[in-house]
Amino acid sequence: MQDEVIDKQAIDRLLDMIGGDPEDLQELLDEFEQSAPDIVASMRTAADEGDLRALRINAHSLKSNATDMGAHRLSAMCASLEAACRDETVREPMAQIDAIDQELTRVRAALTALAGPNG
Amino acid sequence: MAEMTPLEAAPNDLSGARILVVDDNGMSRRKLRLSVENLGHVAEMVADGHEALDALRDGSFDAVLLDILMPGLDGFGVLAEMKADDALRDVPVIVISALDDETESVVKAIELGAEDFLPKTYDPVLLKARLGASLGKKRFRDQEREYFRRIERLTEAAEILETGRFDPESLQLEDVASKRDPIGRLATVFRGMAAEIYERELRMTRAIMTLQGSFLVLAVGLVWGLTPALSRMASGLGSNPLGLAIWVNGIAAVFCLGIAAYRGKLPRLSWREIAFFFYWAVIAGILQRMTTFVATEHVEAAMLSLIVTLQGFMVFAFAALTKMEQATPRRLLGLFVGLVGVSLVLFTRFDMADRAQNLWLLFAMALPFLFAVEAIVLAGKRPEHVDIFASVGLMMGISTLLLIPWAYATGDLMPLQFRVGRLEILVVLMGIVGAASLLLAFHLIATAGAVFYSQSAYAMTIAGVVWGMLLLNEELSILAWVAFAIVIVGMYLVEPKAREDELLIHRSFDK
Secondary structure (H helix, E strand, C coil): CCCCCCCHHHHHHHHHHCCCCHHHHHHHHHHHHHHHHHHHHHHHHHHHHCCHHHHHHHHHHHHHHHHHHCCHHHHHHHHHHHHHHHHCCCCCHHHHHHHHHHHHHHHHHHHHHHHHHHC | CCCCCHHHHCCCCCCCCEEEEECCCHHHHHHHHHHHHHCCCEEEEECCHHHHHHHHHHCCCCEEEEECCCCCCCHHHHHHHHHHCCCCCCCCEEEEECHHHCHHHHHHHHHCCCCEEEECCCCHHHHHHHHHHHHHHHHHHHHHHHHHHHHHHHHHHHHHHHCCECCHHHHCCHHHHCCCCHHHHHHHHHHHHHHHHHHHHHHHHHHHHHHHHHHHHHHHHHHHHHHHHHHHHHHHCCCCHHHHHHHHHHHHHHHHHHHHHHCCCCCCCCHHHHHHHHHHHHHHHHHHHHHHHHHHHHCCHHHHHHHHCCHHHHHHHHHHHHCCCCCCHHHHHHHHHHHHHHHHHHHCCCCCCCCCCHHHHHHHCHHHHHHHHHHHHHHHHCCCCCCHHHHHHHHHHHHHHHHHHHHHHHCCCCCCCCCCCHHHHHHHHHHHHHHHHHHHHHHHHHHHCHHHHHCHHHHHHHHHHHHHHHHHCCCCCHHHHHHHHHHHHHHHHHCCCCCCCCCECCCCCCC
């Protein structure tokens, strides 16, 4: 399961959480699709400006969203960045953000592939 | 009072509560909204702490789902502000947290007053259970608070009763009595009993006021009715009407102002108030007198008396037009009954042979009109802070000063002897009678209103007849007494004007 980019069970759990309507789920997937790149962009800006609090909050948001999507690896990467920000032990944040961005690209591709056959 | 939330409106149904979702993360916000709506509640979403506080203060919410880590004011800040605000303290807050790394945060949030917490990835059953528990507690607190509020209202109402205010409106129990629970029923009974006592006292007070007013009307009529008889006696002793009026008014002025001075109530007047007394003196001292002089020469005395009684209807019309007093059919009927009573006396005395007076009858209508204007002006415009004796004295004094040049021009100035003879005694008596009748009239207008007062014209006319019989040995008719009785029935129907101030009831069950 850890090898997978997306944990389908997590998506089922999300659907269960919001009441089971696939249209509502699609709404959430769209929201993730739109907001995740923005969050990464905000992370870059925060890292540029050395704003640890903003970086932490954005990492926290992407972590939560990734968890909801079952993107456990992405979530873990964000969690580690968030913890580093909180403890003020962050090193080379840009490299971490690049890695997060690459993982996000994989997650989005996996989500699109997932949505494709189902409609 | 803030508007009620659905939970307060229907406390036994936990669905349909208003939930505020506070999260900076758009996706989490949307996820929470969908979950909350799926449970049958209404969700409103805000993206940061300041917006959350604004929303909470604007509309009432039954619960808050609160994210901790937010830019700007974070969840801890929101919790601290809410607990410091009396209106928001009791709104339950459920903190949303990722359990893995935020145990410390959850502990801190609960210490700050959060009701419960929920992991970011939650089981919908868990959300339902925690939200349900929070809403249940809130419902109980709301009911408890509402219960105490209603008990407090009832206690306040009892305290209002203690001050003697039984008027159901001043108790303000409608709200408490509208619910059909034990407190509501208690409030209904409580209010009903107070209303019953109030109505009873109100009826009694009105009856007493009508009785007092009727007595005063008769007194005014009797005193005023004395004047024509005294005038006729004085003219028999060689006086002229204008010269007599100057002495009578002057003596009345000295008498009234003397009493006002003795009581230390001589007023300071503004120019507007002086103008008021001047106008009053012109109406009562000059215009009414001139009209009377001319009318008595051309209109038969009984007919003139009847015409003068029309002032009641004129005052009624004035009062109805200006909305100074209630104009009910019952009061109008009362005035008609009085007119019937007066007519009964006067028709037996008519001399219908003289047809030349028809046009003068129209002229004579000016007299009741002037009386009506006087009554309405006194009722509506009198300077209330000026003492009654000073008021009457001032008017009498000014009218005396106005009459002197007139009498001088017509050669009617009437010097009195310092030697005290019958005429001198009569003049002093007339001055006192004149003052007394005006004082009574003034008091009556102030307490019972212009419409009720105007009935004194009936009493005056009949009393004039009666005094004529007693003092001048004119023929006494049983009809005069019947007429008096009818006029009193009229007074019962007219009733004094309604009180403006609330009736206070002195309790007999004091501690």
